[in-house]
Amino acid sequence: MPIKTWELDPNFKYEIMNEPGGEHLTACYQCSTCTLGCPITEIIPSYNPRKIIQMSLLGMRKEVLSNADLWICALCQTCTARCPQDVMICELMGAIRRIAEEEEAAGNIKIESARPLFEKAFLHTLQKYGRLYDMGLALEYYPNREGSKIKGMKAMMKDYKDFGMRMFKKGKMGPLGGGGVFKGMRPEKIKEREVLKKIFEKVEEKEK
Amino acid sequence: MSEKKIAYHPGCPSATTAMEQDMSTKAVFEKLGIELEELEDWNCCGALEAEDPKLVIALNARNLALAEKKRQDIVTPCSICYYNLARTDKALREDEKLRAELKEIDGSLDYKGTVKAKHILDVLVNDIGLAELSGKIAKKVNLKVAPYYGCYLGRPPETAFDDPDDPVLMDQLIELIGAENVPFSYMKTKCCGGPLMMTRADIAFEMARKILESAKKAGADCIALACPLCGMMLDAKQPDVEAAFKIEIDMPVIYITQLLGLALGIEPKKLGFNKNIIDTKKILEKVM
Incomplete structure (x- = not known):
C-alpha cells in the first residue's frame, strides 16, 4: 500500500x-x-x-x-x-x-500486547510497598491479561506450577521455605511509603 | 581501595529469586574486609518496567540521597538497579533544575551528586583490583566457565563500565581464580530475554536457549553471570526452556561472586550453592 x-x-x-x-x-x-x-x-x-x-x-x-x-x-x-x-x-x-x-x-487505538498491563501491575506493587512483590504483581497481571479472574488464575497456575515448586524447594519463595514461613508470599514494605505516593502523584500529574 | 564501608543496595530479587547472589556478595566482601552496610529503607529502582525516565529518576534519587547522607558510595549486585542508579546520578549531576523539582516533591529526594553508584563487578575488579584479590586466593577453581555479561554492564554507553561487545572484567576474575574461559565472546552480551519473560515467553525462551546451548557447545562446566534477571532466565527458567524445545541442557548457572567466593576459601553453603536451581553438585565436586 x-x-x-x-x-x-x-x-x-x-x-x-x-x-x-x-x-x-x-x-x-x-x-x-x-x-x-x-x-x-x-x-x-x-x-x-x-x-x-x-x-x-x-x-x-x-x-x-x-x-x-x-x-x-x-x-x-x-x-x-x-x-x-x-x-x-x-x-x-x-x-x-x-x-x-x-x-x-484516550480510546483512539487498541494496543495488542500484554506488556502495558504487566508494567502497570509492576508499578502498582512498587507504589504500594516500595519493593517488588511478585505475588501481588501476578495476582493483578494475569486476570487483566486473560480478561477474567478465573482464566487469569488458570494462566498463573500454568506458569507458576513448576517454577513455584522450584523456588519453594530451594527455600526462595513460598510457605515454609528456608527463609521464613511466608517468604515471598507477603510483601516487603518500606517505611517511607508516603514518599512513593508523592512521587507517583507528581509523575501522573505531569502526564495529564 | 581505601573505603572500608560501602552502602549496599541489594535490589528486590536478593530476598527471593537471587538469594545466592546476595549471600555470596556479602560473604565475599566480608572476606575482603569491606563492610557492606545495607541502605536502610531502600526502595525498588523501577527496574525496566518504569519506562518514564522522570519516574526512574525520582525513585533512584531517594536511594542515592540515602547513601549520600551516610557519605558512602552505593553498590548493588543487580545490573538493572545499577543502570537506574547510575543514570539517575548522571542526570542529577548535570541538571540543577531537575534537582530542585525533586526536592519539591519531597525533601528525601534531595540528592546533591556527591556519591557514586557502582556494580559489584566494577568494585571488585576496578576498585579493589586484581592484584589485591590475587593475594587472597586460597583455592584454584578448576572449571571451564562461560562468562555471560548480559546487557547493562557494557551498555548503554552513558553508564557502561565494560566493553559493549567484548567485555572482559568477568573474564579477568575467572582467570584469576584459576578457571578457564571457554570461547564465548559472541554470546557474552546477547540479551537473555528476561524483560520479555512475562509478556512474550516464546521469544524470551528462544533467546535463553541460544545462550545456554552455546555455553554447552563451548564445553563449559557452568555459566558465570552478574545479574539477577539473567539468573532468573538462565537458571530458574532453564527447565522451562528445556521443556519448550524438548531439549536437555542441564547447565549450572553460577553468580560470579559465588565462584570468587570458592576461590577465597569460603564454604559453598555460605555462598548459597544449595540455592541455584540447576544442581551445582558436579561443579562443587570438581572444585573441592
Whole structure:
C-alpha cells in the first residue's frame, strides 16, 4: 500500500521528540545498524526498529502507535550502543510506547500486547510497598491479561506450577521455605511509603 | 581501595529469586574486609518496567540521597538497579533544575551528586583490583566457565563500565581464580530475554536457549553471570526452556561472586550453592 501523503501527521516527530528519550529522533540517517544487530529481529524477522523510526519521521502516526512490534523490544540497549548518530533507539522506543499508551487511554487505538498491563501491575506493587512483590504483581497481571479472574488464575497456575515448586524447594519463595514461613508470599514494605505516593502523584500529574 | 564501608543496595530479587547472589556478595566482601552496610529503607529502582525516565529518576534519587547522607558510595549486585542508579546520578549531576523539582516533591529526594553508584563487578575488579584479590586466593577453581555479561554492564554507553561487545572484567576474575574461559565472546552480551519473560515467553525462551546451548557447545562446566534477571532466565527458567524445545541442557548457572567466593576459601553453603536451581553438585565436586 502506497503512503497517502495527505494522511501523514507532520507533527508526529516533534511529539516524539518532546518525550524524554525521543529527543534525537531526527538524527537518524537510516543506516540500519540498529536492526542488523537486534536480537529480536534475529528471532522475529519482521521486527524492524529502523522502519519504525522512518515511519515516525514521515508522520505515520497511527501505523506506528498501533504497531504491535513496539512491545517486543527487550530493552537490551544493543541498538543504542551501536547507533552512529546517538539516536538512543531503546529510549526512543520507550517514548513512542508511552505516547501509544496515552492514545489507548484516550480510546483512539487498541494496543495488542500484554506488556502495558504487566508494567502497570509492576508499578502498582512498587507504589504500594516500595519493593517488588511478585505475588501481588501476578495476582493483578494475569486476570487483566486473560480478561477474567478465573482464566487469569488458570494462566498463573500454568506458569507458576513448576517454577513455584522450584523456588519453594530451594527455600526462595513460598510457605515454609528456608527463609521464613511466608517468604515471598507477603510483601516487603518500606517505611517511607508516603514518599512513593508523592512521587507517583507528581509523575501522573505531569502526564495529564 | 581505601573505603572500608560501602552502602549496599541489594535490589528486590536478593530476598527471593537471587538469594545466592546476595549471600555470596556479602560473604565475599566480608572476606575482603569491606563492610557492606545495607541502605536502610531502600526502595525498588523501577527496574525496566518504569519506562518514564522522570519516574526512574525520582525513585533512584531517594536511594542515592540515602547513601549520600551516610557519605558512602552505593553498590548493588543487580545490573538493572545499577543502570537506574547510575543514570539517575548522571542526570542529577548535570541538571540543577531537575534537582530542585525533586526536592519539591519531597525533601528525601534531595540528592546533591556527591556519591557514586557502582556494580559489584566494577568494585571488585576496578576498585579493589586484581592484584589485591590475587593475594587472597586460597583455592584454584578448576572449571571451564562461560562468562555471560548480559546487557547493562557494557551498555548503554552513558553508564557502561565494560566493553559493549567484548567485555572482559568477568573474564579477568575467572582467570584469576584459576578457571578457564571457554570461547564465548559472541554470546557474552546477547540479551537473555528476561524483560520479555512475562509478556512474550516464546521469544524470551528462544533467546535463553541460544545462550545456554552455546555455553554447552563451548564445553563449559557452568555459566558465570552478574545479574539477577539473567539468573532468573538462565537458571530458574532453564527447565522451562528445556521443556519448550524438548531439549536437555542441564547447565549450572553460577553468580560470579559465588565462584570468587570458592576461590577465597569460603564454604559453598555460605555462598548459597544449595540455592541455584540447576544442581551445582558436579561443579562443587570438581572444585573441592
